Amino acid sequence: xxxxxxxxxxxxxxxxxxxxxxxxxxxxxxxxxxxxxxxxxxxxxxxxxxxxxxxxxxxxxxxxxxxxxxxxxxxxxxxxxxxxxxxxxxxxxxxxxxxxxxxxxxxxxxxxxxxxxxxxxxxxxxxxxxxxxxxxxxxxxxxxxxxxxxxxxxxxxxxxxxxxxxxxxxxxxxxxxxxxxxxxxxxxxxxxxx
Numbered sequence: 001x002x003x004x005x006x007x008x009x010x011x012x013x014x015x016x017x018x019x020x021x022x023x024x025x026x027x028x029x030x031x032x033x034x035x036x037x038x039x040x041x042x043x044x045x046x047x048x049x050x051x052x053x054x055x056x057x058x059x060x061x062x063x064x065x066x067x068x069x070x071x072x073x074x075x076x077x078x079x080x081x082x083x084x085x086x087x088x089x090x091x092x093x094x095x096x097x098x099x100x101x102x103x104x105x106x107x108x109x110x111x112x113x114x115x116x117x118x119x120x121x122x123x124x125x126x127x128x129x130x131x132x133x134x135x136x137x138x139x140x141x142x143x144x145x146x147x148x149x150x151x152x153x154x155x156x157x158x159x160x161x162x163x164x165x166x167x168x169x170x171x172x173x174x175x176x177x178x179x180x181x182x183x184x185x186x187x188x189x190x191x192x193x194x
Contacts, residue, residue, distance in 0.1 A: 001174070002115050006105045017102050020050050023090050029055040032103060037120035040141045045112040047120055048103035052091030053084075060086050079125060079158040098188045104144045116177040117143025118165040125158065132159040136169040145184040 021031035033051035036044050054060065064085075065072040074081055087095065094100040107113040113120065120142035121129060129137065143149075148156070148164035168176075 001177075002108050005115060006108050009105075013102055013105065016099065017050070020090075020094060020099050020102070024051050024088075024094070026090070027054075027088060036123050037142070038123060038126050038137075039112055039120060040138065042126075042138055044123060045107065045110075045120075047112070048106050050094055050100040050103060052088060052094050052100050053086040054088060057086045077157050079121075079128075101144055108144065112141075114141040114143045115145065116180050117141050117146050118168060119143070119146060119148050119161065121158075121161075128158060129162065132162055134159070134162040134165065136162075136165045140165070140169060140172075145180055147180065150180065150183050150187050 024031045030051055033049050033053075034046040035049070037047040039045045061075070065075050071081065091100070104113055108115060117140050118137045121137075146164070147168050148161050151164070
């Protein structure tokens with residue numbers, strides 16, 4: 001199903017990605033961004049996105065949380081910042097519309113990800129996830145969309161994802177995946193991404 005849907009949507013999606021890539025490139029940095037993420041069975045893969053942050057985002061984050069204890073606490077709990085000055089103007093639009101995630105369709109074709117599943121987390125987040133008791137994630141192929149992405153994204157603590165992942169694994173089915181894809185379309189149309 002994943003491959004069929006991606007290939008069927010490719011004629012529509014590729015021009016959108018091309019235009020978004022060109023807009024991201026206007027600030028002089030790379031258009032695409034790849035980041036090592038943890039996949040099924042703990043395997044590491046390169047997750048692709050359109051770049052939404054300044055090119056030195058990691059360096060800026062380290063400096064910000066080193067000098068601001070409140071920001072450090074927010075990052076530790078959520079693994080993101082509610083107001084993140086590293087996000088570019090174009091990046092805000094891409095995140096709000098979730099267009100920055102479209103390159104992950106390539107990850108689906110490669111077999112690293114599925115259209116629906118738990119959100120793949122960064123390598124440095126794996127310890128936090130495991131220490132909080134998370135296990136179900138590792139039995140699943142991570143997804144572009146899923147329960148956390150449409151219900152808790154940007155509003156829950158990082159470790160809250162464990163419950164979303166457990167519930168998804170317990171109730172996984174073709175019908176549920178179709179429902180999650182349909183709900184994702186509504187979230188995207190509302191520009192509710194962050």
